[in-house]
Amino acid sequence: MKNTIIKFGLYALISGFILFGLPFFLGMGIDFDYGELIGYTAMVLSLLFVYFGIKHYRDKVNNGKVSLKKALAIGMLIAFFSAIGVAVFDYIYTSFINPDFASEYLEYSVNKMAETLSAEELKVKTAELTQQMTDYGSPIFMAFMMFASVIILGFIISLISALILHRK
Numbered sequence: 001m002k003n004t005i006i007k008f009g010l011y012a013l014i015s016g017f018i019l020f021g022l023p024f025f026l027g028m029g030i031d032f033d034y035g036e037l038i039g040y041t042a043m044v045l046s047l048l049f050v051y052f053g054i055k056h057y058r059d060k061v062n063n064g065k066v067s068l069k070k071a072l073a074i075g076m077l078i079a080f081f082s083a084i085g086v087a088v089f090d091y092i093y094t095s096f097i098n099p100d101f102a103s104e105y106l107e108y109s110v111n112k113m114a115e116t117l118s119a120e121e122l123k124v125k126t127a128e129l130t131q132q133m134t135d136y137g138s139p140i141f142m143a144f145m146m147f148a149s150v151i152i153l154g155f156i157i158s159l160i161s162a163l164i165l166h167r168k
Contacts, residue, residue: 079154
């Protein structure tokens with residue numbers, strides 16, 4: 001089990017890091033909406049190794065059998081690796097590649113809200129969002145949030161994969 005988790009976990013880590021950073025590695029200037037789509041797509045693609053890791057363990061290591069509990073554990077441990085890859089890239093991006101990310105995202109969000117809110121509502125929401133960015137806009141916290149997002153998505157994919165692949 002350990003070798004399967006390490007092998008597929010490293011695949012997930014590397015793919016999470018590379019796929020999450022691909023637009024930046026290729027020098028593509030992307031807007032925040034498109035970046036969010038790329039980010040979630042990268043997370044899901046790197047988490048595909050959860051399914052393949054559980055399937056490999058069941059078919060190649062454990063003679064065609066895996067319990068739901070063990071399959072879920074394998075999936076979550078592989079997802080943990082993926083989460084590390086995404087979080088590390090996010091930290092590098094927000095610390096070194098684009099240290100102004102938090103302020104740029106704040107400006108983008110305020111401009112987007114200005115399209116739909118009244119002046120008074122915009123003032124209140126801008127103050128709230130500015131305070132949130134002050135409190136939570138550090139690269140470490142943003143990387144942690146990406147880690148948590150991948151873990152949550154990884155749990156869902158692990159559970160679905162475990163339900164599909166478990167055999168007694």
